[in-house]
Amino acid sequence: MISVKHLKKSFGKNEVLKDINEEINQxxxxxVIGPSGSxxxxxxxxxxxxxxxxxxxxxxxxxxxxGLKEQNLNQLRQKMGMVFQQFNLFPHMTVxxxxxISPVQSKGIDKSKAEEKAGQLLKQVGLGDxxxxxxxxxxxxxxxxVAIARALAMDPDVMxxxxxxxxxxxxxxGEVLNxxxxxxxxxxxxxxxxxxxxxxxxxxxxxxxxxDGYIVEQGTPDEIFQNPQxxxxxxxxxKIL
Amino acid sequence: MKKSFKAFIAFIILVVTLLVPxxxxxxxxxxxxxxxxxxxxxxGTSGDFPPFEFYxxxxxxxxxxxxxxxxxxxxxxxxxxxxxIRDMEFDSLIPALEANNIDMIVAGMTPTAxxxxxxxxxxxxYQTFQNIMVQAEDEAIYDSVESLRGQKVGVxxxxxxEQLAEQIPDVELMQLGxxxxxxxxxxTNRIEAIVMQGPNAVAHAENDSTLYTxxxxxxxxxxxxxxxIAMRMGEDSLAAAVNESLGEILDQNLIExxxxxxxxxxxxxxxxxxxxxxxxxxxxYFADGMYxxxxxxxxxVLVGMVLGFLLSLMRLxxxxxxxxxxxxxxxxxxxxxxxxxxxxxYFGAGVFFDLPALTAGIIAVSLNSGxxxxxxxxxxxxxVDSGQSEAARSLGMSKNQTMRYILFPQALKNIWPxxxxxxxxxxxxxxxxxxxxxxxxxxxxxxxxxxxxxGILPLFITMLIYFFLTFTLTKILNYFEGxxxxx
Numbered sequence: 001m002i003s004v005k006h007l008k009k010s011f012g013k014n015e016v017l018k019d020i021n022e023e024i025n026q027x028x029x030x031x032v033i034g035p036s037g038s039x040x041x042x043x044x045x046x047x048x049x050x051x052x053x054x055x056x057x058x059x060x061x062x063x064x065x066x067g068l069k070e071q072n073l074n075q076l077r078q079k080m081g082m083v084f085q086q087f088n089l090f091p092h093m094t095v096x097x098x099x100x101i102s103p104v105q106s107k108g109i110d111k112s113k114a115e116e117k118a119g120q121l122l123k124q125v126g127l128g129d130x131x132x133x134x135x136x137x138x139x140x141x142x143x144x145x146v147a148i149a150r151a152l153a154m155d156p157d158v159m160x161x162x163x164x165x166x167x168x169x170x171x172x173x174g175e176v177l178n179x180x181x182x183x184x185x186x187x188x189x190x191x192x193x194x195x196x197x198x199x200x201x202x203x204x205x206x207x208x209x210x211x212d213g214y215i216v217e218q219g220t221p222d223e224i225f226q227n228p229q230x231x232x233x234x235x236x237x238x239k240i241l
Numbered sequence: 242m243k244k245s246f247k248a249f250i251a252f253i254i255l256v257v258t259l260l261v262p263x264x265x266x267x268x269x270x271x272x273x274x275x276x277x278x279x280x281x282x283x284x285g286t287s288g289d290f291p292p293f294e295f296y297x298x299x300x301x302x303x304x305x306x307x308x309x310x311x312x313x314x315x316x317x318x319x320x321x322x323x324x325x326i327r328d329m330e331f332d333s334l335i336p337a338l339e340a341n342n343i344d345m346i347v348a349g350m351t352p353t354a355x356x357x358x359x360x361x362x363x364x365x366x367y368q369t370f371q372n373i374m375v376q377a378e379d380e381a382i383y384d385s386v387e388s389l390r391g392q393k394v395g396v397x398x399x400x401x402x403e404q405l406a407e408q409i410p411d412v413e414l415m416q417l418g419x420x421x422x423x424x425x426x427x428x429t430n431r432i433e434a435i436v437m438q439g440p441n442a443v444a445h446a447e448n449d450s451t452l453y454t455x456x457x458x459x460x461x462x463x464x465x466x467x468x469x470i471a472m473r474m475g476e477d478s479l480a481a482a483v484n485e486s487l488g489e490i491l492d493q494n495l496i497e498x499x500x501x502x503x504x505x506x507x508x509x510x511x512x513x514x515x516x517x518x519x520x521x522x523x524x525x526y527f528a529d530g531m532y533x534x535x536x537x538x539x540x541x542v543l544v545g546m547v548l549g550f551l552l553s554l555m556r557l558x559x560x561x562x563x564x565x566x567x568x569x570x571x572x573x574x575x576x577x578x579x580x581x582x583x584x585x586x587y588f589g590a591g592v593f594f595d596l597p598a599l600t601a602g603i604i605a606v607s608l609n610s611g612x613x614x615x616x617x618x619x620x621x622x623x624x625v626d627s628g629q630s631e632a633a634r635s636l637g638m639s640k641n642q643t644m645r646y647i648l649f650p651q652a653l654k655n656i657w658p659x660x661x662x663x664x665x666x667x668x669x670x671x672x673x674x675x676x677x678x679x680x681x682x683x684x685x686x687x688x689x690x691x692x693x694x695x696g697i698l699p700l701f702i703t704m705l706i707y708f709f710l711t712f713t714l715t716k717i718l719n720y721f722e723g724x725x726x727x728x
Contacts, residue, residue: 050631070639078637088632090648092727101646102636134727147632154636 001026001158001189002047007056016042018213020056020141020153024158029190029199034210035236042194043210044162047191048080049073054185061157078107080150085163087143089135093121096131099153107154114153121149124232125179141172145179152183159183161192203224209233247456250590273320274478276344282324285343285678286310289691291444292503293349293468296688298524299506303526303688306506311499312366313347316470316486327598332399332418333584335360335679338473340588342595345483346471349438351401365467367496370439370445371405376427380453383434383666385616392433395423402436405459408597419687420445424452425696440500443470444507448694450529494643516682519698523689531706532604537671538604542614542664544607549614556619556645567615574612580673587677602674602681606627610667617659620654654725661718665711682706 007020032040034187045051047058058065060103062078068076090098099118103109108118109117116121122128125145140213144164151159161180165173177199184203194200200207200221205226209217211230217230225241228234276282286309288295294307305326317324334346338360349369372510375383391411396403398416406414415432417423423435428451435442442454470487472480477534490496507724555567573641574582576634587601596604625648633643653660675684682703 048635050635072637074634074637076637077635081637082632082635083629084632086626086628087625088628090632090647090651091631092654092725102638105642105646106636136727151636161636170444183599 001061003059006047007058008054009046009051010054016213017214020215022215024191027187027189029184029203029205030208031204032193032208033200038210039201039213040210041162044160044191044193047081047160048077066147074106076194078154079157081154081156081159082162083164085166087147089146091135095133098146099150103153117153119237120154125149139172140168141175142170144176148179158189161190163193165194166195270477273478273482276479276698277320277322280322282320283327283343284321284335284345284347285327285337286331286348288328289687290441291347291507291691292440292500296692307503308496308499309347309349311502312490315490316483318485320482327678330418333676335545336588337448338471340591342588342591349468350471351467353401354470354620360471361476361480363470363480364487365469366487366490367468368466369468371457371459372439372442372454374427374435374437374442374452374454375433377451384455386458389434395426395432395435395580406436410457411724421690421696425537427703428696433465445694503653513662523693526685526689527702530682531681533679533681534668534671537606537674538668540603541606541610541667545575545610545614548611549618552611552615553622554617557614557622571612574609579609579670580676581598583674583677598677598679602652602677602679606667606671609676610663613663617656617663618652621656622648624649657725661715664714668710669707
């Protein structure tokens with residue numbers, strides 16, 4: 001579904017992604033782990049071109065993303081939902097409007113249909129009573145669940161999660177992981193950058209370990225967590241487990 | 242200050258005239274034909290100078306009347322054209338003439354040698370006399386030029402009287418642009434005396450018992466005592482027509498009649514009940530001025546918002562040339578005084594086509610405000626967290642949709658207080674357009690002060706009106722700010 005070839009990304013002289021090759025398949029849940037500064041988030045943000053790759057190729061559902069015209073890129077982004085560490089809800093809109101703005105404006109979906117869908121999704125993430133609330137009145141966990149529902153409102157084919165629980169108080173991590181768990185069970189293709197090793201172990205089909213701009217090692221959760229091969233993987237896991 | 246101001250005007254005129262094509266109206270003298278083809282004689286005057294030019298109610302409408310206006314009307318009638326009067330600051334008259342905004346100046350102007358170098362004067366149509374004005378209680382102390390030795394004396398900026406006052410030994414001069422301000426300075430003991438044109442001084446003294454005036458024993462050149470009409474250099478056919486009309490006026494002794502009519506208008510505006518019912522008499526002046534001030538401010542802010550928004554987008558784009566153009570505009574407009582911009586646009590445009598003063602004023606204030614609003618909006622857009630635009634783009638929204646639905650509404654909330662501040666600033670600063678004769682609130686206040694012979698009360702009322710405008714605006718802005726606040 002997403003195919004990445006020789007992806008490179010530099011910020012000025014700082015080369016963050018050195019040579020990434022990766023294939024993400026339909027229905028797969030891929031968890032990306034690694035020390036901070038290893039390039040995990042940049043990799044994820046390159047997938048929907050929030051960061052423009054310096055070199056290399058990204059092909060999504062058969063279409064190369066690099067060099068796409070603005071309008072076509074927008075259409076492809078509609079199929080790639082993204083959830084951010086800092087939620088990034090639109091503070092000047094109610095929760096319901098947050099879920100409706102892009103379906104109505106960029107996809108041209110009927111307002112009443114978008115409203116209906118927003119209601120369903122909010123129920124699905126356990127926030128059916130927050131339609132009219134503004135983001136500022138929600139807790140961190142609630143905000144992140146709204147953010148997930150907002151991405152889902154576009155009917156994406158793949159969901160990208162950029163450290164979705166890192167900005168949350170510990171007691172709120174569970175409610176967000178639950179929603180993600182449900183989503184994985186429903187068959188959604190997911191790429192998740194996270195430090196939640198428990199989630200990686202339980203939910204991931206595949207775990208990528210990144211360090212210093214490369215994917216150093218990858219495999220099933222069992223392979224990575226029980227029997228890591230690369231010394232840097234061992235070193236990293238020893239530090240956090 | 243005065244010198245640099247004059248230098249600025251000279252510079253503007255220079256730039257403007259350099260821009261004019263070689264075969265301009267100066268090249269050959271078709272001046273009279275031009276006026277008759279146009280069907281309009283546009284004269285400039287400075288309407289705070291009774292009995293020569295001042296405002297009075299004629300058939301329920303405020304109009305410029307006085308001896309000079311009667312003469313101008315006679316000249317226009319003789320030419321068979323319509324008379325159009327442009328009222329502006331005395332200082333702005335010669336620049337306006339040179340920039341083709343007006344055809345001639347009829348403002349009791351004395352043809353001094355200095356002025357003769359830049360404009361063409363008609364024959365002298367009125368021999369005036371020069372007075373000294375003092376407070377009534379000083380009547381016994383001052384009786385001559387010599388008696389004012391070493392005193393502080395007021396004169397109107399760039400006037401003949403300014404030169405005459407130099408004849409007072411060891412004099413300390415105070416120059417102000419407005420006769421009414423000089424009288425106020427006299428009444429509040431800031432100066433001991435004013436050198437004023439005779440009939441004007443008499444008019445004031447007759448209307449205010451705290452003032453006393455007498456004819457000053459100045460040494461005068463014959464030429465310096467008269468009033469004449471100023472025209473552009475080289476427009477001899479126009480000058481000939483004017484002199485012909487002036488000749489008839491002198492032959493038929495019409496001046497006496499004109500002065501008589503002016504006196505009646507003055508009596509009409511300065512009766513006892515005027516001071517008792519000040520607002521009742523003059524409220525239309527304030528209302529008209531308030532209307533124009535609001536008109537200028539609202540249009541300027543709206544145009545300024547659109548312009549500022551476009552400029553801010555230009556400044557945020559990746560294209561270096563566009564960015565450079567926008568930031569050059571902003572830097573230049575912010576770095577030059579609004580006063581000069583107003584005059585540049587009005588006088589500058591006048592060389593090429595007839596741009597009404599109100600339009601010129603609105604354009605200048607709009608262009609100026611656009612530069613400031615650009616910076617406010619740019620700051621506001623930068624203040625929105627970058628995650629907002631990333632979230633919108635990741636949802637597939639286009640750049641325009643992101644700007645319109647996500648970034649701009651949030652920026653607007655952040656910049657609301659600064660925008661409000663800019664609006665309030667414009668309400669107050671729009672008063673600058675009074676220099677080119679736009680009848681906004683300050684301009685109207687000047688008229689009320691000269692027609693009512695009251696110095697302070699009109700200022701106080703105007704102050705209250707400005708405060709009313711800005712305070713009401715603040716309340717409205719606060720209401721909307723509250724509605725945008727969801728945090």
